Amino acid sequence: MARESTEPSVETGRWNLQTVGGIAALTEAAIYIAGIAYFLVILNYANVTAPRQQVELFVANQTSLYAMYLLIYVVFGIVLVALVLALHDRLKTGAPSLMQAATAFGLIWAGLVIASGMIANIGTATIVDLYATDPSQATTAWLAINPVVEGLGGGNEVVGGLWTLLVSVAALRAGMLHRVLNYFGVVVGMAGVLSAIPALGVIGGGIFGLTQIVWFVGLGILLLQASRQTIK
Template sequence: MASASSTAIERTEPSVKPGRWNLQTVGGLAALTEAAIYVAGIAYFLIILDYANVTAPRQQVELFVANQTSLYAVSLLIYVVFGIVLIALVLALHDRLRSGSPSLMQAATAFGLIWAGLVIASGMIANIGTATIVDLYATDPSQATTTWLAINPVVEGLGGGNEVVGGIWTLLVSVAALRAGMLHRALNYFGVIVGMAGILSAIPALGEIGGGIFGLTQIVWFVGLGIVLLQTSRRKMK
C-alpha cells in the first residue's frame, strides 16, 4: 500500500525543489513573458507601424528603411527572445506533466523545442534580411523590393504565417494535462481550442483566420498557464 501511494504521488506532483527559484517558477514567468511579448509585437506592428494597411511590397520596404532600428529590436524580441523563453516553458511543462502522461509529453516536448528553434531561426533570417534590404534600397530600390519578396515567405513559413507546429505543441500539452488531471480543466480545454486554431492555419483558405485566432487566444492561454504554474510553485514552497 505504501508503495502504491508513493507511485500515485509521483504521478501527480511536479518535481519542485525547495527555494525561491525552481523549474515551475521559471515556467510560470516564462508563460507570462510569452504573453507580454505577443502583446508588444501586436502593438508595434498594428499600432506603431500600421503594417496591416501597408500592402504594397515597395511600401513595406520603405517602411522597413524608415524604422530599421526599432524593427530590428522588435524582431529580436518577438522571435529570438520569444523562442529562448519558450524553451524554458517547454521544459517546465515537461517536468510538470511527464509523470501523468509520459508518451504524450515526449511528443509535446519534441514539438515545443522544434517550434522554439523555428521561431529563433525566423527572427535571425528576418533581421539579416532586413539589413540586406535596407542596404540594397540605398542603391537599387527595385532590387531591394525583389529581395524582400524572396525573404518574406521564408520568414513567414518558419515563424509567423503557419502556426501548425506551435498548434500541435499546444494541443498535445493540453490533452496530456487533461489525461493526467493536472493544471486546470478549463485552461486545458481552452488550450485544445488554441491548438486546433494553430493547426488550421496550415490550410491556405484558413491561414490568416487560424493564425490570428491562434495568436490572440494563445495570449490568454499563456497568462492562464503562467498563473497556474506559479500557484503550483508557491504551494510546494510552503
C-alpha cells in the same frame, strides 16, 4: 534517528523550474502583446500591402524593427524553451508519452521561431542596404526573403499549435493544471493546426495568436501558484 539530508531536494528543484515556467509563460504573453502593438498600432503594417511600401517602411524604421524582430522571435524562442521544459517536468508523470511528443514539438517550434528572427533581421539589413542604391532590387529581395520568414515563424502555426494541443490533452489526461484552461488550450492548438490549411491560414493564425495570449497568462498564473504550494 534518520539523518537529515543536506542535498537539495527534488521538490526544491521542481519549484525552481515551475517558477521559471510561470514567469516564462507570462513573458511570452507580454511579447505577443508588444508585437501586436508595434506592428498594428505603431507601424500600421496591416494597411501597408504593396511590397515597395513595405520596404520603405522598413527603411524608415530599421532600428526599432531590428529590436522588435529580436524580441518577438529570438527572445520569444529562448523563453519558450524554458516554458517547454517546465511543462514537461510538471506533466511527464501523468502522461509520459504525450509529453514526450509535446516537448519535441515545443523545442522544434522554439528553434523555428529563433531561426525566423535571425533571417528576418539579416534580411531586413540586406534590404535596407540595397534600397540605398537600387529600390527595385530591394523590393525583389524582400519578396524572396519574406516567405522564408513567414514559413518558419508565423505564416502558419502548425508546430506551435501541435505543442499547445498536446500539452493541453496531456494535462487533461493527467488531471493537472485546470480543466477550463486545458479545454481552452485544445481550442488554441486546433486553431494553430488549422492555420496550415491555405484557406484558413490568416483566420487560424489570427485566432491562435490572440487566444494563446490568454492561454499563456492562465498557464503562467497556474505554474506560479503551483510553485508556491510546493514549498509550503
